Amino acid sequence: MSETDLSNYKDDRERSESELDEGDRLKPEFVRAVLDAVEEGDAEAAYDRVEPLHPADIADLIELTPAEQRPALVDAVGSLIDGEVLSEMNDWVREALIESLDPHQVAGMAAELDTDDAVAIIGDMEEADQQAVLDALPPDDRAAIEEALSYPEESAGRLMQRELIAVPEHWTVGDVLDYLRGGDDLTSDFWEIFIVDPGHRPVGTCQLSWILRTPRIVSMTDVMKREQTLIPVDMDQEEVALRFQKYALISAAVIDAAGRLVGQITVDDIVHIISEEAGEDILRLSGAGEGDINEPIRLAVRTRLSWLIVNLATAILASAVVDMFQAQIAAFALLAVLMPIVSGMGGNAGTQTLAVVVRALATNQLTDSNTWWMVARELRIAAANGAALGTVTGIGSFLIYGNAPLSLVFAAAMVINNLAAGLGGVIVPLTLDRFRVDPAVSSAVFVTTLTDVMGFFSFLGLATLFSVSP
Structure with a gap:
């Protein structure tokens, strides 16, 4: 990163932080300033204010905007609303926003995301809209998402990511390092590598840090951890969260009925599940339904x-x-x-x-x-x-x-x-x-x-x- 880029990054970061209060919530005066700019027709000013924000904060801004003003705000900052913003958005607000978008736009956003996030977005859509978005996706992405949608709601199959690193058990550490460095189409976000047998069944895991600290000639079967927590693809997400909590997992392999590795679940997804399940139980005890302030x-x-x-x-x-x-x-x-x-x-x-x-x-x-x-x-x-x-x-x-x-x-x-x-x-x-x-x-x-x-x-x-x- 050049000095200019670094300076711009710091300026954007400081500006973004200045719009948040001590609880990391958007300040009311910032929200009002953005909406005032939109009402005055100054889309450029609104865009400049929103552009430095984190995707989660952009999602919060849209949620904090009254429903009747959201279309104008979306028009002003539309290019900033990508798949990551959609994945952070409240379900009800996202559903209303998606209805106003072209299926090809939604497909483009979904293609940017990990499979689990794309499934969460597409799975909430009406069947006709869902099919239109699936038809607009690249074949590989469409096949992965359709397979995920075939699993029960709130199951590990819906929650898992297809993007993972799996290597044969006969490889050495050097083979793995060469594979990671040469594979341009590999996922870039992972904490551990799964070791599989010829039937693609997981036989162990290895943290990335272990591989970086181990000589190249060492076999993966000698460095891997054989004890692992395997998640059946049809397991309820609440039970998955309990396993992560009990065994202090960062990620875990998801297997199908034949024991083959089909995906992984990571702790960042589990944090959302724990929060959702806790909130659901409280609201159900009171008979308040979903209890979402954006619910019709x-x-x-x-x-x-x-x-x-x-x-x-x-x-x-x-x-x-x-x-x-x-x-x-x-x-x-x-x-x-x-x-x-x-x-x-x-x-x-x-x-x-x-x-x-x-x-x-x-x-x-x-x-x-x-x-x-x-x-x-x-x-x-x-x-x-x-x-x-x-x-x-x-x-x-x-x-x-x-x-x-x-x-x-x-x-x-x-x-x-x-x-x-x-x-x-x-x-x-x-x-x-x-x-x-x-x-x-x-x-x-x-x-x-x-x-x-x-x-x-x-x-x-x-x-x-x-x-x-x-």
């Missing part, structure tokens, strides 16, 4: 409303329990004041247990071998919390109302509902998981219903049983 309003309303209707049905069930004790509530109105506390605290306790169990299932911490230990553990925690809350609420209600039987019933109901919350918070997600239902999707509805019903029933039932009165 109509779809967001439909997703959330469906769960709210389910919650309405469970609320009616809880109210039916209350209806059974109308006479007792009418005779002693104070029961109506205290019973929401019992159900509310039980719901909070159940949510805590549920969050712990769903996470343990997602990370493989909870398996068949320690299920009953987990149940016993959560029951002990629930009993301790219930006893503490029951003591506090019982004493508090006695000091306020001076009714000893009511205070004892209040405390006992608090203990009972906390035990129900602890048991339900474990049993419900375990049962759903056993029946192959994602526990993050519907566990919260069942646990909340359980704690509401048990809270009302235990408190009002005990008050009726012991004839609690003013």
Whole structure:
């Protein structure tokens, strides 16, 4: 790099960093300045401001732009929007942007990317648009992407890259070095080399650093590491992420049903998967769907409303329990004041247990071998919390109302509902998981219903049983 190029690079780098705040987010004043330039018709000024940005920051800029202003911004900085920018973009924003592009433009962008990124972009398109883009791709790229799209969504086959370095097991280190230096069409981004047998099955791996530090005459079978983590092509991406986390992997070989090497997965892809899966579980627990701020309003309303209707049905069930004790509530109105506390605290306790169990299932911490230990553990925690809350609420209600039987019933109901919350918070997600239902999707509805019903029933039932009165 010449001194001029180096100086220009430093200037661009400093300028790019000046547009970001301490959290590496685009500053509001920068976004406003770019949009003002676009609105004023000064496309050159907008382009000059955006050009030094990293592709991920350009994607952020487009996402931060109101939907009605995005077409004008894209027109102004269109040549800066390449495949890498598309791969960094939010799915909903990218889908809308791709719809406005010619299939040949999308194909050109996809051809610049690794296979996994190209698949992520093309896989989200409508079938007709998808086929148009595939038809515009070079034959080799089209064949690789079509093969990837044939695998299930969120599987290793969709996630893997075809671009890798694989060498025969009979080669020496010198053979590999000559191959790497002479192969102009080889991928330039890799951390390790895969060693394969004549059937193209991986028999070992070798880090690039080992090859650089080993004499040329040494055989690859002598320097390679034979123990490796192989990823089946149909493995779910969440399980792939767990393997990377457990074994501290940087990359891993992906194999087909015959054990042949067909691709690799690298840790940069896994970082995105871990983030996505964690966010999905949280949003599913709340019934908020994808929860993306760029999601169309109509779809967001439909997703959330469906769960709210389910919650309405469970609320009616809880109210039916209350209806059974109308006479007792009418005779002693104070029961109506205290019973929401019992159900509310039980719901909070159940949510805590549920969050712990769903996470343990997602990370493989909870398996068949320690299920009953987990149940016993959560029951002990629930009993301790219930006893503490029951003591506090019982004493508090006695000091306020001076009714000893009511205070004892209040405390006992608090203990009972906390035990129900602890048991339900474990049993419900375990049962759903056993029946192959994602526990993050519907566990919260069942646990909340359980704690509401048990809270009302235990408190009002005990008050009726012991004839609690003013």
